Amino acid sequence: MSSSDSSCYTVVFESGGEYPITQELRTALEKGSDEVKLDTLRRIVISTMNGNSQPALMMPIIQFVMPSRNKQLKKMLHFYWEVCPKYDEQGKLKQEMILVVNAIRNDLQHPNEYIRGATLRFLTKIAKDAELLEPLIPTCRSCLEHRHSYVRKNAVFAVYSIFSQHENLIPDAAELMETFLALESDATCRRNAFVFLAQCALPKAVEYILRVYETIPSLDETLQMSIIEVIRLDCKNDPANKARYIRCIFELLNVPSHAVKYEAATTLTTLTHNPAAIKAAAASFVQLIIKESDNNVKLIVIDRLEALRSRHGPVLDTLIVDVLQILSSADMEVRRKAINLVLRMTSSRNVEEVVLFMKKQLQKTQEADSDKAPEYRQLLIQSIHVTAIKFSEVAASVVNALMDFLGDTNNPSALDVVAFVREVVEKFPHLRANVCEKLIQTLHEIKSGKVYRGILWILGEYVEKPEDIKATMQEIRKVIGEIPILAAEQRLLDEAAAGTEDEGQTKTEPSTRPKVLADGTYATETAVTAASTSRLEAVKAASKPPLRSLILAGDFFTGAVLAVSLSKLALRFDEAAQDATASNTFRAEAMLIMASLIRVGQSKFVTTQIDEDSYDRIMSCITTLSELRTKPDVHDAFLWDTKTAFTKMLTAQEKRANEKKTDDSVKEKVVQVDDLLSFRQFKKAGADDEFDDSDDIAQATGASEIQEDFISSLSRIVQLTGFSDPIYAEAHVKMHGFDILLDVLLVNQTANTLQNLCLDFATLGDLKIVERPSVYTIGPHGFQSIKATIKVSSTETGVIFGSILWEGSDLAEACVILNDIHVDIMDYIKPAYCKEIQFRSMWTEFEWENRVNVNSTIKDPREYLKFVMKSTNMSCLTPDGALSGDCDFLSANMYARSLFGEDALANLSIERTETGVTGHVRIRSKTQGIALSLGDRISMGKAQ
Numbered sequence: 001m002s003s004s005d006s007s008c009y010t011v012v013f014e015s016g017g018e019y020p021i022t023q024e025l026r027t028a029l030e031k032g033s034d035e036v037k038l039d040t041l042r043r044i045v046i047s048t049m050n051g052n053s054q055p056a057l058m059m060p061i062i063q064f065v066m067p068s069r070n071k072q073l074k075k076m077l078h079f080y081w082e083v084c085p086k087y088d089e090q091g092k093l094k095q096e097m098i099l100v101v102n103a104i105r106n107d108l109q110h111p112n113e114y115i116r117g118a119t120l121r122f123l124t125k126i127a128k129d130a131e132l133l134e135p136l137i138p139t140c141r142s143c144l145e146h147r148h149s150y151v152r153k154n155a156v157f158a159v160y161s162i163f164s165q166h167e168n169l170i171p172d173a174a175e176l177m178e179t180f181l182a183l184e185s186d187a188t189c190r191r192n193a194f195v196f197l198a199q200c201a202l203p204k205a206v207e208y209i210l211r212v213y214e215t216i217p218s219l220d221e222t223l224q225m226s227i228i229e230v231i232r233l234d235c236k237n238d239p240a241n242k243a244r245y246i247r248c249i250f251e252l253l254n255v256p257s258h259a260v261k262y263e264a265a266t267t268l269t270t271l272t273h274n275p276a277a278i279k280a281a282a283a284s285f286v287q288l289i290i291k292e293s294d295n296n297v298k299l300i301v302i303d304r305l306e307a308l309r310s311r312h313g314p315v316l317d318t319l320i321v322d323v324l325q326i327l328s329s330a331d332m333e334v335r336r337k338a339i340n341l342v343l344r345m346t347s348s349r350n351v352e353e354v355v356l357f358m359k360k361q362l363q364k365t366q367e368a369d370s371d372k373a374p375e376y377r378q379l380l381i382q383s384i385h386v387t388a389i390k391f392s393e394v395a396a397s398v399v400n401a402l403m404d405f406l407g408d409t410n411n412p413s414a415l416d417v418v419a420f421v422r423e424v425v426e427k428f429p430h431l432r433a434n435v436c437e438k439l440i441q442t443l444h445e446i447k448s449g450k451v452y453r454g455i456l457w458i459l460g461e462y463v464e465k466p467e468d469i470k471a472t473m474q475e476i477r478k479v480i481g482e483i484p485i486l487a488a489e490q491r492l493l494d495e496a497a498a499g500t501e502d503e504g505q506t507k508t509e510p511s512t513r514p515k516v517l518a519d520g521t522y523a524t525e526t527a528v529t530a531a532s533t534s535r536l537e538a539v540k541a542a543s544k545p546p547l548r549s550l551i552l553a554g555d556f557f558t559g560a561v562l563a564v565s566l567s568k569l570a571l572r573f574d575e576a577a578q579d580a581t582a583s584n585t586f587r588a589e590a591m592l593i594m595a596s597l598i599r600v601g602q603s604k605f606v607t608t609q610i611d612e613d614s615y616d617r618i619m620s621c622i623t624t625l626s627e628l629r630t631k632p633d634v635h636d637a638f639l640w641d642t643k644t645a646f647t648k649m650l651t652a653q654e655k656r657a658n659e660k661k662t663d664d665s666v667k668e669k670v671v672q673v674d675d676l677l678s679f680r681q682f683k684k685a686g687a688d689d690e691f692d693d694s695d696d697i698a699q700a701t702g703a704s705e706i707q708e709d710f711i712s713s714l715s716r717i718v719q720l721t722g723f724s725d726p727i728y729a730e731a732h733v734k735m736h737g738f739d740i741l742l743d744v745l746l747v748n749q750t751a752n753t754l755q756n757l758c759l760d761f762a763t764l765g766d767l768k769i770v771e772r773p774s775v776y777t778i779g780p781h782g783f784q785s786i787k788a789t790i791k792v793s794s795t796e797t798g799v800i801f802g803s804i805l806w807e808g809s810d811l812a813e814a815c816v817i818l819n820d821i822h823v824d825i826m827d828y829i830k831p832a833y834c835k836e837i838q839f840r841s842m843w844t845e846f847e848w849e850n851r852v853n854v855n856s857t858i859k860d861p862r863e864y865l866k867f868v869m870k871s872t873n874m875s876c877l878t879p880d881g882a883l884s885g886d887c888d889f890l891s892a893n894m895y896a897r898s899l900f901g902e903d904a905l906a907n908l909s910i911e912r913t914e915t916g917v918t919g920h921v922r923i924r925s926k927t928q929g930i931a932l933s934l935g936d937r938i939s940m941g942k943a944q
Helices: 022-031 034-049 055-064 071-083 096-108 113-125 130-145 149-165 173-183 187-200 202-211 213-218 221-237 239-252 258-271 275-291 295-311 314-328 332-345 351-367 373-390 392-403 411-427 429-441 449-462 466-480 485-498 501-506 527-541 546-552 556-576 580-601 612-626 632-669 694-701 710-714 836-845 861-872 928-943
Strands: 512-516 522-526 717-719 727-736 739-748 754-764 767-769 775-778 783-792 799-807 813-817 829-831 848-856 889-898 903-912 917-925
Touching (some): 055 096, 071 113, 130 173, 187 202, 187 221, 213 221, 258 275, 295 314, 332 373, 351 373, 373 392, 392 429, 411 449, 411 632, 429 449, 466 580, 546 580, 727 799, 739 775, 836 889, 848 928, 861 889, 861 917, 861 928
Antiparallel strands (some): 739 783, 754 799
8 A cells, every 4th residue: 555645734844864763763752852852753754754654653652742731842743643544454543543532632622722723723634534523523613612713713724624524523514604704703713714604505605795795895805805706606606696796896896905906806807798897897907007016916917907908909998098007117027018918909099199108208218227228218119119010190200209219329229210210111101201301310320330221221222312312422421521531540640640750859769668469479669669559549549420430440341331322322313313413423422432441441440351241242332333324233133122122021021920910819719629519508597608717727737738649648658667677667758837747657567565665766957856755565566656746947958867666575675777768858949939130139149059060861951941940849030032932052040939938049051962951050049958959959850
């Protein structure tokens, strides 16, 4: 018989070690002090819980421990009576327990209220043993009339537990509790008695509610919570009092207690779908979010408000101004969820109010000095972006306000503004002129190279009128400074050198000193060399226009974008202007700027020399302008192809967003063929299907997850021992949320009884074993099923290993080492989606990279991409349009996210050869384990 069959409701700390000797424990109980007895009794309890009950110690405990008046010792004694064997081999109650029952009766009559209450609590843990409880019933009933509320409260608990297990012991418990509730004045005791009636005599609980109906709003908080629960239960069974209950719940929405207000609002939404009731419940949720200080509570209530909005969207539109007040919270996660809720509630009727509020919040972020202000500003900008694109009537009112943040020192916010402006000028042609004019005016305020590149691209694509093109060129000349750049910088250096000539003439001989070079060798540095170096550094450090500063700092990617934008402006100016002289002048000026970029990039005035890609790009622009009317295809590539590609990209993004929304709505409506059919016509009249808690229960128990069929379950079985071992063991491994559930089957393949068998597991990685090992006894050729739960704290490769220990017929210990169980990381990796900006930001931030070489026999690059996505559970971020067409090269970005919120990025770069595809996959993550594990998955699949 397994020791796990014995009931135990109290957890006692266990320490590793051998079982104590019985004689030593007996001596300590007989002669030790109260402290020694307490420690000894604790050791006995732990030993009993581990399967070594030591029945010979029961009488010493009765003789030397039970008469003690020490309260801690009495409490530990209750733990011992809870776990000790109370029946003999024949299933009869041990004779010693008669003395125990007598001692418990004396404690129930003890003058100290703590001992009485603690003893009554102990009765709730032995409520299954009717023979022990029967002599104690009269004393337990008398405790309901004790003067102290602590005793009465625990007496109610005891009566409830006894009645739940053995109704025949207290047949009049319902009437007893009804009388007790009518006479009781203590709030906790009343609540406990009411819960008893709610669980065991619901009609009497309903009678009590109707009797105190007028005073319910003034009752204690805990009793109000119980009343709300009874209202839910009664309406599910009999909706006769539904109207009165709704009025009562309406009054409970205004009580001071946040917990009662939350439960009342939740219950009201299930009692009725009346718009006024739904609006009142939603208003209570909003007030809870604003007034509650706990951020976790805020997040839970926001989720509840979102669920309410999904069912009653139009009713809640008028509350959007109240919902916006949630943004006053300082927690960013609360703000983010509130913004998402607001975006879903926004409609054409309230969009102006929403945008106005967000613009005011955006202005406040400039005045705030908190660390979260930049992050909050970025969140607001992204939200305004989504709102303005969705509702075109507000785009004009927000685009100018957002462009004031282009010069923001917070680079991500400025980049979000650029992305917003770029989408606005494409989707709303009537705003292009105004937006481009504003961009031209703000060029001198920009500080970031990425922002400059975005603005220059917009100006190159959407500035079309000749006068606007001239204004753009004038502003570019201002932000780039004097042209040519190299000549201007050299002149400044010469002027600095001329200013120090007089000092140089007074020196007779330059001094020298040693200098350590980069390779570790020594060189001689003269004062003349040091002076020239300092003058060059002074010239570099001098104040310069913003775009010039970026180029001299080595940002030649921005210089290449500038060259392309100037080429587009020159080509468009040539088409629009009728004056050939003006066109040639504009073209020459653009070519001078481009040539100046190349010359200064090869000089000593820049931090880093110009790279080959930027050099080739600028040279191609110069060549295009020098052959202005000879290559019309090149002109079309500059003027129209890039804009068309951007339009296709926006269309693809909208299509993906719509498909995702459609998929989500379809998933909500999908019904499996073997699901239980629910016939509403067969329900009781007035029964509301909103009261069906089956969805919540299924989600809490995991039953809502997709059930595996028999074949897939077999694939998760791992053999732990060999067929020739004395014990055969196999485990079914199942991932459930953040847990690993192991169902281990043990088979005794011998003709002997295996005693004190213990299955001991250990782990490697971020895994933690929850249950302690239990001791079992398996008969000849018997079976034993053992379940174990292992917590997972991160997405790392984990290993579970262990052994089986037992005692044979000759009491000799034996052991079998188990095979290792490797945790599959793919059960915690799920496909996800992020924006390109977010992908690039994470790619730069993450430090762990795993490069996997690709040499596969798969001939089609797209097929290999699908193989990698299937092997790693990653989604492809590269649009389908970019992967279409027939090409021997393929490059794609992939993204996945773990259940623990960890990001995994991947870039696939391959080419087609005669034998297959070759290239590499680069995987990046914050932790090394994810990168290595995903790389192993690709390598394993490749090997197969």
